[in-house]
Amino acid sequence: TFLAVDLQLIAQGGTMIWPMIALSNIAQGSAAVTMMFLNRKDEKLKSLSLSSAISAxxxxxxxxxxxVNLRFMYPFYGALIGSALAAVYSTLTGVLANSIGIGGLPAFLAIQPKFWINYIIAMLIAFIVPIIATYVLNKSNLIKNKK
Known part of the structure; x- marks a missing residue:
C-alpha cells in the first residue's frame, strides 16, 4: 500500500519508509529465533522457529x-517493541533508501551509502531488542500462568 508513496519519496531524494519495513522483518525474525531457544525441548516448534526466522x-x-509470533503473541509484542525502537533510531538519524526491494538483512543494499552506519546500528537494535523483549515477556507470561 505504500508503494506509490515510496516511489514519490524516491523521486524526491529517498524514502524513509522502506528502511522501517526492512527493520520490521529483522525484528520478526529475531523474535522467532528467540522462541527457538525458549522451546528447546519441542522439536517441531524449534524447527519451525529457526526456519521462519531465517526466512524473515x-x-x-x-x-x-x-x-510462531502471533501464535504465542508475546514474541509478536517483542518484535513490535524492537521494530519500533529501530524505526525511531532510523528516522531520527535521517536514514533514506534509494529504492525498494528485498527486506531483512539484505535491505542495506537499498540504503543510501552515507546512511549505512546508522542503518547498521538500527539493524542491530532490530536484532537485539526483540530477543530481550521476547525473553522478558516470556518470563512474565510464565509468572502470570503460574498464578
Whole structure:
C-alpha cells in the first residue's frame, strides 16, 4: 500500500519508509529465533522457529509472523517493541533508501551509502531488542500462568 508513496519519496531524494519495513522483518525474525531457544525441548516448534526466522531475516516474514509470533503473541509484542525502537533510531538519524526491494538483512543494499552506519546500528537494535523483549515477556507470561 505504500508503494506509490515510496516511489514519490524516491523521486524526491529517498524514502524513509522502506528502511522501517526492512527493520520490521529483522525484528520478526529475531523474535522467532528467540522462541527457538525458549522451546528447546519441542522439536517441531524449534524447527519451525529457526526456519521462519531465517526466512524473515531474508525478507519473507509470513512464516515467522503467522507460524510462531502471533501464535504465542508475546514474541509478536517483542518484535513490535524492537521494530519500533529501530524505526525511531532510523528516522531520527535521517536514514533514506534509494529504492525498494528485498527486506531483512539484505535491505542495506537499498540504503543510501552515507546512511549505512546508522542503518547498521538500527539493524542491530532490530536484532537485539526483540530477543530481550521476547525473553522478558516470556518470563512474565510464565509468572502470570503460574498464578
Amino acid at each position: 531475516w531474508l525478507g519473507v516474514t509470513e512464516p515467522a509472523l503467522f507460524g
